[in-house]
Amino acid sequence: MIRLTETIHVDRPLASVFDYTSDFSHIQEWDPGVVSSTKIQSGKTGVGSEYELTLKFGFFRPKMKYRIIEYEPFSTVVLKGEGDAFSAMDTIFFRKTATGTQIDYQVDIRFSGFGRSLEGFLSPLMKRIGRKAMLGLKQTLGETKAFTAPKGWFKSGSNLADYLADHTILPGMLMFSQFGCELSKRFWTEPKDTLYGKKVVLTGGTSGIGKAAAFQLAERKAFLTIIARNREKAEQVQQEIIQKTGNPHVDFLIADLSLMTDIRSVAKKLKATQKSIHILINNAGALFNERKQTSEGLEQTFATDFLGVFYLTMLLKDALAESSGSRIINVSSGGMYTQKIDVDDLQNEQGPYNGAKAYARAKRGVVILTQIWAEQFKKGGIAVNSMHPGWVDTPGIETSLPKFHQLVNRILRTPEQGADTIVWLAVSREAGQRTGLFWLDRRPHETMVLPKTGESIHERQALWKKLNGLISKKLW
Numbered sequence: 051m052i053r054l055t056e057t058i059h060v061d062r063p064l065a066s067v068f069d070y071t072s073d074f075s076h077i078q079e080w081d082p083g084v085v086s087s088t089k090i091q092s093g094k095t096g097v098g099s100e101y102e103l104t105l106k107f108g109f110f111r112p113k114m115k116y117r118i119i120e121y122e123p124f125s126t127v128v129l130k131g132e133g134d135a136f137s138a139m140d141t142i143f144f145r146k147t148a149t150g151t152q153i154d155y156q157v158d159i160r161f162s163g164f165g166r167s168l169e170g171f172l173s174p175l176m177k178r179i180g181r182k183a184m185l186g187l188k189q190t191l192g193e194t195k196a197f198t199a200p201k202g203w204f205k206s207g208s209n210l211a212d213y214l215a216d217h218t219i220l221p222g223m224l225m226f227s228q229f230g231c232e233l234s235k236r237f238w239t240e241p242k243d244t245l246y247g248k249k250v251v252l253t254g255g256t257s258g259i260g261k262a263a264a265f266q267l268a269e270r271k272a273f274l275t276i277i278a279r280n281r282e283k284a285e286q287v288q289q290e291i292i293q294k295t296g297n298p299h300v301d302f303l304i305a306d307l308s309l310m311t312d313i314r315s316v317a318k319k320l321k322a323t324q325k326s327i328h329i330l331i332n333n334a335g336a337l338f339n340e341r342k343q344t345s346e347g348l349e350q351t352f353a354t355d356f357l358g359v360f361y362l363t364m365l366l367k368d369a370l371a372e373s374s375g376s377r378i379i380n381v382s383s384g385g386m387y388t389q390k391i392d393v394d395d396l397q398n399e400q401g402p403y404n405g406a407k408a409y410a411r412a413k414r415g416v417v418i419l420t421q422i423w424a425e426q427f428k429k430g431g432i433a434v435n436s437m438h439p440g441w442v443d444t445p446g447i448e449t450s451l452p453k454f455h456q457l458v459n460r461i462l463r464t465p466e467q468g469a470d471t472i473v474w475l476a477v478s479r480e481a482g483q484r485t486g487l488f489w490l491d492r493r494p495h496e497t498m499v500l501p502k503t504g505e506s507i508h509e510r511q512a513l514w515k516k517l518n519g520l521i522s523k524k525l526w
């Protein structure tokens with residue numbers, strides 16, 4: 051259980067403070083963690099009054115129901131709240147003082163299921179959010195001195211963690227952990243659709259999320275082609291999948307997807323053997339902590355995670371348009387939320403190189419491409435979606451982010467959980483009817499959360515021009 055206690059004083063008479071605070075219809079006016087609140091029954095506030103709240107939990111908008119269970123006018127009100135992931139008990143005491151009213155607010159929060167193991171981690175965060183709500187209440191009730199609104203992004207001396215916590219983004223990020231997957235699962239129904247005979251091309255199927263996706267796709271009877279850079283690994287995965295799933299339609303092609311020459315030749319081979327493709331899954335990707343150039347002179351993050359995805363997709367789009375109901379699934383990352391695309395520095399040349407930043411920008415680029423392609427390919431009947439798998443325990447994350455891996459490995463998702471939305475986007479009928487969206491745990495999410503991470507139309511156009519310019523240079 052997490053207990054939050056806060057005391058504030060407001061220069062207002064007890065009766066008005068009690069009436070305002072005990073009626074949760076107004077809560078969104080002072081609690082920044084609440085988006086909206088509706089009183090279910092009309093009439094006087096008292097025991098039995100119920101409220102339906104929509105909360106702001108990072109990128110999620112969970113619902114919560116509150117009910118007044120004790121109501122002692124001008125003295126005490128107790129509300130019990132029930133949500134999907136947690137329950138809360140709010141006890142509020144009011145006391146008249148010489149200059150106004152004192153409010154003693156206590157909240158006991160209990161997480162359910164897997165969330166219980168995160169309580170220690172969440173506690174300081176919830177306390178910060180509680181303090182913020184109390185400052186909001188104090189301000190709303192008329193005393194503005196104690197509440198100094200943040201002057202702007204980082205200007206008030208806050209760091210990224212503070213910012214994320216204050217904007218209730220950090221608890222939302224916990225949805226990237228196993229916790230989010232377990233919670234979301236409760237609302238899933240398994241798609242009954244099959245992939246039998248559907249030609250699926252998957253990049254990076256030899257490790258982590260891609261390997262788990264390859265197994266799940268083969269289990270659903272897809273005709274699967276894995277694009278891999280390592281022949282030995284590809285052969286081994288192919289054998290494992292055939293043995294385990296009994297699906298003989300699993301083959302592979304070799305290409306290093308950071309090299310445009312390889313991409314061109316693998317696309318040529320694919321088109322020579324398969325007139326049409328139903329599903330392209332751009333999963334291969336990596337975070338590089340050092341800035342290096344490929345043998346073609348491109349910065350490797352940009353080449354692997356962004357330009358390679360662009361080039362392969364552009365080369366295969368006609369083969370995809372040949373099939374009806376075809377789909378493109380682009381694997382991005384939650385890290386992209388932190389960055390805006392920098393059209394003038396796509397290859398991370400300016401300033402000191404930062405691997406996580408370069409990776410996040412490339413993954414932001416993939417989300418932008420998804421939206422552009424969704425519009426362009428609508429006529430050809432191709433649904434284009436991007437997704438992020440959450441925080442997943444894979445060889446990739448262990449190598450590129452060893453400290454992060456060590457810190458959170460207990461709450462990381464399994465590769466199977468990370469692959470779930472990829473496979474769902476490939477197989478489910480519902481997903482085939484949606485395009486241009488960004489998914490996590492089978493639900494579409496916002497693509498912009500932090501200020502100044504969005505691009506203008508002009509920047510989009512410039513990006514499109516630059517990417518096309520690079521692949522039409524015929525240098526490879």
Ligand SMILES: NC(=O)c1ccc[n+]([C@@H]2O[C@H](COP(=O)([O-])OP(=O)(O)OC[C@H]3O[C@@H](n4cnc5c(N)ncnc54)[C@H](OP(=O)(O)O)[C@@H]3O)[C@@H](O)[C@H]2O)c1
Nearest residue numbers: 254256257258259279306307308334335383441442444446
């Ligand atoms: N793990 C996470 O928490 C996480 C979070 C957000 C997004 N993602 C994204 O999920 C995708 C899969 O990542 P993962 O965590 O499963 O990593 P992983 O275990 O390292 O697997 C990456 C796969 O991509 C392949 N690959 C990498 N560079 C390649 C290249 N130049 N040419 C051909 N294949 C290449 C790898 O081949 P080899 O087997 O030969 O190395 C491997 O099959 C990536 O796009 C990643 O950015 C992962």
